[in-house]
Amino acid sequence: MAGVLHNVNQRTQLVGQNRLELLMFRLRGRQVYGINVFKVKEILPCPKLYSLPKSQPVIRGVAHIRGETIPIIDLGQAIGFPAIPEEKLASSFVIITEYNRHTQGFLVASVDRIVNMNWEEILPPPKGAGRDVYLTAVTNIDDNLVEIIDVEKVLAEVSPRCEDVTEAVLSKAEVGRTQTLPILVVDDSVVARRQIERCMAAVGLEVVVKNDGQQALDYLQELTADGSSARDHLAMMISDVEMPEMDGYTLVTQCKADPKLSDLFVMLHTSLSGVFNRALIEKVGADDFMVKFSADELVERVMTVMDQHNQV
Known part of the structure; x- marks a missing residue:
């Protein structure tokens, strides 16, 4: 996993070519999910988590990583799946990301690989999916459906911020x-x-x-x-x-x-x-x-x- 983000700077060459690199991971079962590598700072085995009083259940705790105290969100639980059991945390992974000026970690069951893709292959979710679905896009890799989660929707629900103009x-x-x-x-x-x-x-x-x-x-x-x-x-x-x-x-x-x-x-x-x-x-x-x-x-x-x- 140490090499999964190797040569990130070279990825800036994708800019303007309608291409991206998708980090693939799993939350539960065989379903594969994806996140743009540009959002990812680091991937590591689940570190020791410390409880955060009065936080939402989907925030499994905070971790001290490279001098920062980072909230760790159980991503599967945030979109409606059962939480990763305590006994499986040691075999789980945390994807450290930066979204909307904030750093957070997403707890996932496993991390797969990075795939270089064209945005033309990333499609909107099915029209019948409904308003409450957490998907922002889907794609097909090796005949498997890969779902891309609307992380902005997840974060808006987990940690709502003021959206009003003063x-x-x-x-x-x-x-x-x-x-x-x-x-x-x-x-x-x-x-x-x-x-x-x-x-x-x-x-x-x-x-x-x-x-x-x-x-x-x-x-x-x-x-x-x-x-x-x-x-x-x-x-x-x-x-x-x-x-x-x-x-x-x-x-x-x-x-x-x-x-x-x-x-x-x-x-x-x-x-x-x-x-x-x-x-x-x-x-x-x-x-x-x-x-x-x-x-x-x-x-x-x-x-x-x-x-x-x-x-x-």
């Missing part, structure tokens, strides 16, 4: 506000879409929502089929990075290569924090990026872009 920021947004064009929001996570929509609604901004990069690109091309520019229709685009069919990096690359779309301001809004750096943004030509999720910061950044758009 009065101070709302007051600033009110000053000098003028009528503006809609914002295109692109994200495969229902939780992330809801968070952004709620923020924009708080300051009276209209949004158009798409679930992945391919949907967004198709929409933009339809808008500009008459020869108009994307800026004639939209104030900006806020896009996730990890999405089925077409990721955010590739979406930006495609937009910036199209003269009718290239002047649209694009902010990548991503849960990739610790391993995410500005060099990746510059490579694909995005105008800005922000790590999820801060309601106040998002509104302030968006309103700045709105002001610039209205002055043009």
Whole structure:
């Protein structure tokens, strides 16, 4: 397992090529799950866990790892499976991840391998799966269904954070506000879409929502089929990075290569924090990026872009 994350820096070469590397693991039984390697800091056998008073049952405890005290979430239990029994903790693994500016460990039964894939092979969950399902995407590897969990949904339930814009920021947004064009929001996570929509609604901004990069690109091309520019229709685009069919990096690359779309301001809004750096943004030509999720910061950044758009 020590070599499973070897040469992580080389993985940045995947950026803009609609590719990813998927770490495969199991929670219980034979079902395989996946997580983007970019989210993973470390994989290790389950360390000694210390109880965390008054925490939710899915938080099995905290572990002291490399000078940090990290909460360990039983990922299977968080999505409705039985908890990993105490007697099996010693043979289990913890995947240390960074999501939305926070580090946490996910307790899993076993870790399999890393697979290099194309985002076109990562598909949305079945339409009949329902609103409460914890899947954000699925794929097929070696004739086996691999399920990709909506970790943002899990974290929002395990450790809810404030999603409201503060009065101070709302007051600033009110000053000098003028009528503006809609914002295109692109994200495969229902939780992330809801968070952004709620923020924009708080300051009276209209949004158009798409679930992945391919949907967004198709929409933009339809808008500009008459020869108009994307800026004639939209104030900006806020896009996730990890999405089925077409990721955010590739979406930006495609937009910036199209003269009718290239002047649209694009902010990548991503849960990739610790391993995410500005060099990746510059490579694909995005105008800005922000790590999820801060309601106040998002509104302030968006309103700045709105002001610039209205002055043009």
